[in-house]
Amino acid sequence: MEDMKLRGLIDRVKTGKLSRRSFIRQMAAVGLAAPFANQLLSMGGVAMAQSKFQYKGTKRGGGGPLKVLWWQAPTLLNPHFAVGTKDQEASRIFYEPLAGWDEDGNLVPALAAEVPSLENGGLAKDGLSVTWKLKKGVTWHDGKPFTADDCVFNWEYATDPATAAVSIGTYKNVKVEKIDSHTVKVIFSKPTPFWADAFVGTRGSLIPKHLFEPYKGAKSREAPANLKPVGTGPYMFVDFKPGDIVLGKLNPNYHQANKPFFDTIEMKGGGDAVSAARAVLQTGEYDYAWNMQVEDAVLKRLETGGKGRIEITAGGNIEHMQLNNTDPWTEVDGERSSLKTKHPFLTDPAVRSALNLLVDRDSVEKHIYGRTGKATANFVNNPSRYTSKNNTFELNIDKANKLLDDAGWKKGSDGIREKGGKKLKVVFQTSINQPRQKTQAIVKQACQKAGIDVEIKAVKASVYFSSDVGNPDTYTKFYCDLQMYTTTMPQPDPELFLNQFTSWEAATKANKWQGRNITRWKNDEYDATYKAAQNELDPIKRAALLIKCNDLAIKNVVVIPVVARPRVASVNAKLAPWLSGWDNDLWAVANWYRNA
Amino acid sequence: MGNYLLRRILLAIPSLLGISIVLFTVLALAPGDPFEELATNPNVPPEVSAMLRKKFGLDDPVYVRYLSWLSAMAHGDWGYSFTSRVDVDQLILQRLPTTLVVIGSSQILAVLIALPIGIYAATRPYSIFDKIANTLAFIGFSLPTFFTGILLILVFSIWLGWLPFVYRADIPSSGWQFVWDHLKQTIMPVTVLGLFQGATLVRYVRSAVLDVIRLDYVTTARSKGLAERVVILKHVLRNALIPVVTLLALQMPTIFGGAIVTEQIFRVPGIGSLLIEAMQVNDTPVIMAVTFVFACLVVLSNLIADILYGWLDPRISYS
Numbered sequence: 001m002e003d004m005k006l007r008g009l010i011d012r013v014k015t016g017k018l019s020r021r022s023f024i025r026q027m028a029a030v031g032l033a034a035p036f037a038n039q040l041l042s043m044g045g046v047a048m049a050q051s052k053f054q055y056k057g058t059k060r061g062g063g064g065p066l067k068v069l070w071w072q073a074p075t076l077l078n079p080h081f082a083v084g085t086k087d088q089e090a091s092r093i094f095y096e097p098l099a100g101w102d103e104d105g106n107l108v109p110a111l112a113a114e115v116p117s118l119e120n121g122g123l124a125k126d127g128l129s130v131t132w133k134l135k136k137g138v139t140w141h142d143g144k145p146f147t148a149d150d151c152v153f154n155w156e157y158a159t160d161p162a163t164a165a166v167s168i169g170t171y172k173n174v175k176v177e178k179i180d181s182h183t184v185k186v187i188f189s190k191p192t193p194f195w196a197d198a199f200v201g202t203r204g205s206l207i208p209k210h211l212f213e214p215y216k217g218a219k220s221r222e223a224p225a226n227l228k229p230v231g232t233g234p235y236m237f238v239d240f241k242p243g244d245i246v247l248g249k250l251n252p253n254y255h256q257a258n259k260p261f262f263d264t265i266e267m268k269g270g271g272d273a274v275s276a277a278r279a280v281l282q283t284g285e286y287d288y289a290w291n292m293q294v295e296d297a298v299l300k301r302l303e304t305g306g307k308g309r310i311e312i313t314a315g316g317n318i319e320h321m322q323l324n325n326t327d328p329w330t331e332v333d334g335e336r337s338s339l340k341t342k343h344p345f346l347t348d349p350a351v352r353s354a355l356n357l358l359v360d361r362d363s364v365e366k367h368i369y370g371r372t373g374k375a376t377a378n379f380v381n382n383p384s385r386y387t388s389k390n391n392t393f394e395l396n397i398d399k400a401n402k403l404l405d406d407a408g409w410k411k412g413s414d415g416i417r418e419k420g421g422k423k424l425k426v427v428f429q430t431s432i433n434q435p436r437q438k439t440q441a442i443v444k445q446a447c448q449k450a451g452i453d454v455e456i457k458a459v460k461a462s463v464y465f466s467s468d469v470g471n472p473d474t475y476t477k478f479y480c481d482l483q484m485y486t487t488t489m490p491q492p493d494p495e496l497f498l499n500q501f502t503s504w505e506a507a508t509k510a511n512k513w514q515g516r517n518i519t520r521w522k523n524d525e526y527d528a529t530y531k532a533a534q535n536e537l538d539p540i541k542r543a544a545l546l547i548k549c550n551d552l553a554i555k556n557v558v559v560i561p562v563v564a565r566p567r568v569a570s571v572n573a574k575l576a577p578w579l580s581g582w583d584n585d586l587w588a589v590a591n592w593y594r595n596a
Numbered sequence: 597m598g599n600y601l602l603r604r605i606l607l608a609i610p611s612l613l614g615i616s617i618v619l620f621t622v623l624a625l626a627p628g629d630p631f632e633e634l635a636t637n638p639n640v641p642p643e644v645s646a647m648l649r650k651k652f653g654l655d656d657p658v659y660v661r662y663l664s665w666l667s668a669m670a671h672g673d674w675g676y677s678f679t680s681r682v683d684v685d686q687l688i689l690q691r692l693p694t695t696l697v698v699i700g701s702s703q704i705l706a707v708l709i710a711l712p713i714g715i716y717a718a719t720r721p722y723s724i725f726d727k728i729a730n731t732l733a734f735i736g737f738s739l740p741t742f743f744t745g746i747l748l749i750l751v752f753s754i755w756l757g758w759l760p761f762v763y764r765a766d767i768p769s770s771g772w773q774f775v776w777d778h779l780k781q782t783i784m785p786v787t788v789l790g791l792f793q794g795a796t797l798v799r800y801v802r803s804a805v806l807d808v809i810r811l812d813y814v815t816t817a818r819s820k821g822l823a824e825r826v827v828i829l830k831h832v833l834r835n836a837l838i839p840v841v842t843l844l845a846l847q848m849p850t851i852f853g854g855a856i857v858t859e860q861i862f863r864v865p866g867i868g869s870l871l872i873e874a875m876q877v878n879d880t881p882v883i884m885a886v887t888f889v890f891a892c893l894v895v896l897s898n899l900i901a902d903i904l905y906g907w908l909d910p911r912i913s914y915s
Contacts (some may be wrong), residue, residue: 013789030895069762073873075677075680076681076682078681078682082679083631083640083679141715161643161644161647162647164644164647164648164651165644166640166644168640168641168643168644169640169641169644221676221681226681227682229647240765241690241691241765241766241865242677242680242682242687242690242872243687243865243869243873244682244691244765244865245691245764245765245766245865247766264768267760268764268863269863269867270860270863270865270873271762271860271861271863274751275861278749278754278761279761279762281752283757283760283761285753285762287759360605372605372736403839427751462878466645466878473852511642514642520814547821
C-alpha cells in the first residue's frame with residue numbers, strides 16, 4: 001500500500017467517510033496490527049475511539065472478594081523488575097501506568113488526564129516528543145500526591161543500569177522532562193511515530209518517588225516497597241508471599257468514581273493450568289484463571305458444567321516455523337549455523353515454497369489447538385476479523401511435488417529427493433510440549449509424501465528457551481534445519497517485532513546468540529526497507545515501508561506461520577472482566593465487576 | 597555420651613561440606629539459565645541480563661562461586677533469590693510453618709493409624725483383620741501420592757463439592773471459622789500424605805510387635821496373670837517401638853521429599869513447592885539453600901535416630 005493511498009484513507013476517516021473500524025480492517029489486511037493502525041490515525045489527527053467495555057458497578061465496593069488464580073506464582077511486586085507476565089500482572093493490581101491498551105489497540109488513560117494527540121497538542125508534529133497531562137488529585141496509597149516528579153523519577157530509576165530494571169529497554173532511548181507539576185514531556189532522540197511506550201502498558205507502571213528514591217541504582221533490591229507496594233491502583237497492599245499469594249483490599253481513595261467493585265482481591269499462584277481451569281470452571285473456587293495452556297478438548301469438557309466460560313482474547317503471539325538459511329551441520333570458527341555458510345538446500349526458493357505447502361495448518365488448528373490457535377498465513381496477526389487477505393495458505397502436496405520436480409530434485413530409490421548429491425533430509429526441532437510434537441508429526445507426514453525426510457527432535461523447554469551459551473540445543477543457536485516456537489509481540493508496534501528479519505540482528509557466536517534474527521536470513525531489500533522505515537519522518541510513509549517488510553518476509557518464506565495463539569482465560573460465569581491482548585490481563589482490573 | 601555427640605557433630609561437618617560441593621557442582625553443570633525469561637524478551641536489552649549476571653557473579657568460574665557461597669553461608673547469609681529479589685532465608689522461613697503444619701499433622705495421622713492397627717494385627721496374626729490390614733497397607737504404599745491426591749480432588753472437590761482443593765496459607769476468617777476453614781483445606785493433603793506414611797508404618801509396627809510378642813518375658817508376664825492390655829502396652833510395645841522410632845526419625849527427610857509432589861497438587865505453599873518453582877526458573881540460590889536444608893535434615897535425623905536408639909535400648913552404650 002502506497003503512502004499516498006494511506007493518507008487518503010486517513011483523510012476519509014477524518015471527514016467521516018470511512019469508519020475507524022474499516023480503516024483498521026484495511027490496515028490489518030496488509031499486515032498491520034490494530035494498535036499500530038490506531039496510532040496511525042492519531043498521528044494523522046483522528047482522535048482515538050472510545051472503548052466498548054461498559055462498567056456496570058454503581059458504587060465503590062460491595063462486590064465481595066475477587067479471587068484470581070495464576071498457575072505461575074508471582075515472585076515480586078516491583079513493575080520495573082517484573083520479568084515475566086506473572087510479576088507484571090501482580091504489580092498491576094497496585095500500580096498503574098499513564099495509559100493502557102484496550103483490545104482494539106486504543107489507548108485508555110489511567111493516570112493521564114487525556115491521551116495525547118495532535119489536536120490537544122500532546123503530540124509534536126515532528127514526532128520528536130510527546131507531552132502527557134497527568135490526572136490531578138491522584139494520591140498514592142499512603143496519601144502523598146502523584147505528580148510529574150514521580151514520572152521523571154521512574155525514568156531515572158529504570159535507566160540507571162545499576163538498578164538492573166527490566167524496563168530499561170523502554171526508557172533508555174528517551175528523555176523525560178517535567179514541564180509543570182502535572183505535565184511531563186517524553187523526548188525522543190529521533191522521530192518516533194510509535195510514541196506510546198514509555199509510561200504505557202505492561203512496562204509503564206509507575207512507582208512512587210518518595211519511597212524508592214533512596215533505593216535507586218545498586219541498592220534497588222533493598223527497598224522495602226519492593227515487597228510492600230504503595231501505588232495508585234484500585235487495590236491497596238495487604239500481604240504478599242513470594243511464589244504463593246498476593247492480597248489486596250479496596251482503595252477508598254481510588255481516582256475513578258464508583259470503582260473498584262470488589263472489596264478484596266486475592267491472587268493465588270502455583271499449581272498447573274489444568275487444575276486452575278478446574279478451580280474456575282468446575283468447582284467455582286476461583287473467579288478467574290490466567291493463561292489456559294490446556295488442550296481445547298479438555299477446556300470444552302470442563303466448560304459444560306456452566307460454572308464458568310473460556311474467554312479468548314486476540315493478541316500478537318504466533319506459533320511459527322523457521323527455516324535455517326545457514327548450514328547447521330558445518331562448524332566454522334567454533335560455531336555451527338555460521339553466517340559464513342549457506343544452507344545446502346533450504347536456500348533454494350523451490351524447497352522453501354514446497355515446505356510452505358506442506359504445513360497442514362487447518363489440521364493443526366482443528367485437531368490440536370482448537371479455539372486456542374487460529375491457522376494463519378500471516379506473521380503479524382490480529383483478531384480473526386482482521387486477518388490479512390493478502391496472504392493465503394494451503395496444504396497442497398501435488399503442487400509441492402511439482403515445484404520440487406521442476407527445480408530438479410529427483411526422488412531416489414529410498415523415496416527421498418536429491419540433487420547434486422544433496423538429499424532433502426531435515427532435522428526439525430521444537431520444545432517438549434504435546435501440541436508441538438503433534439504438529440511436528442503432521443508436518444513430517446506431509447513432507448514424507450513429497451519426498452522430504454524429516455527427523456523430529458524435541459528439546460526440554462528450560463533448555464531450548466535458555467540463553468545458555470554452552471548449550472547447543474537453544475532456539476537462538478538453531479543448530480538444525482527447521483524449528484518451531486511461539487514468538488511474542490509484547491509491544492503493539494511492528495517495528496521492533498519485525499527487526500527479527502534484519503541482517504544486523506543475526507544471532508551469532510560474536511553476540512552470544514542474542515541477536516534476534518534467528519533464521520539468519522539476509523536480504524538487502526528487506527534491510528533497506530527496514531532502515532528506511534526506521535528513519536522515515538512521515539509516519540504514514542513509514543507504515544507503508546513496514547508493510548513491505550512484512551510482505552517480504554512472508555513471500556520469501558523466511559518463516560512459515562502456523563497458528564496465531566490468542567490469550568485464553570477461564571472466567572466465572574458471572575464475572576465481567578475487561579481483557580486486552582495488548583496489555584496485561586489485569587490492565588483494567590478496576591473495571592471488573594460481577595453480574596448479579 | 598557428650599563425647600559421642602561431639603564426635604558425631606564434628607563428623608557431620610565434612611559430610612555436609614561434601615554434600616554441598618556435590619550439590620553446587622551438579623547445579624552449575626545443569627542446563628538452564630536464571631535469566632532465561634529476560635533473554636527471550638525482545639524488550640529487554642541484552643545488557644540488562646549481562647549486568648545481572650555480573651552482579652550475581654554468574655560468569656565467575658564454578659569454584660569461585662562455590663567459595664563465595666560457602667563464605668556467605670558461614671556468615672549466615674543464605675543468599676538471594678534471583679527471581680523474587682528476596683533473601684532466601686526469608687523465603688524459607690515464610691514457608692516453614694505451612695510445611696510443618698501439613699507434614700506434622702500427616703506424620704501424627706500416620707502414627708495414629710499405624711500403631712493401633714499394627715499392634716492389633718500382630719496380636720492376631722493371619723486373622724481376617726490382619727489380612728485385610730495387610731492388603732490395605734500394600735495398596736496404600738503402592739499408590740503414589742500424586743495419584744491419590746488427584747483422586748481425592750476428583751471425589752471430594754469436583755463430584756461432591758465438599759472440600760476446596762486450593763490451599764491458602766492465610767485464611768481471612770478468624771475464631772472457629774478459621775479453625776474450620778483450615779481443617780477443611782488441610783484434610784486432603786494431610787490424608788494423602790498420612791495414609792501413604794501410615795501404610796508403610798503399619799507393616800513395620802506389625803513385624804516389630806510380632807518379633808517381641810513371642811519372646812519368653814512376654815510369656816512370663818502373661819503367666820504372672822497380667823491383663824492382656826498391660827502385657828501389650830507395657831511389656832511388648834516399649835521394646836517393639838525401638839525400630840519404629842528409629843524408622844520414623846530416619847524417614848523425616850523422605851517425608852519432606854514426598855511432600856513436594858503433594859504440595860504441588862494442592863498448591864500448598866510449603867518448602868517443597870518452593871523448591872519445585874525454583875528449579876523451574878533455575879533460581880540457583882534457592883535450590884541450593886533448600887536442598888542443603890534437606891541434606892542437613894538427613895544428617896540430623898540420622899544423629900537423632902542413633903541417640904534415640906541408645907536411649908530406648910540400654911544395651912547400646914556410647915562410651
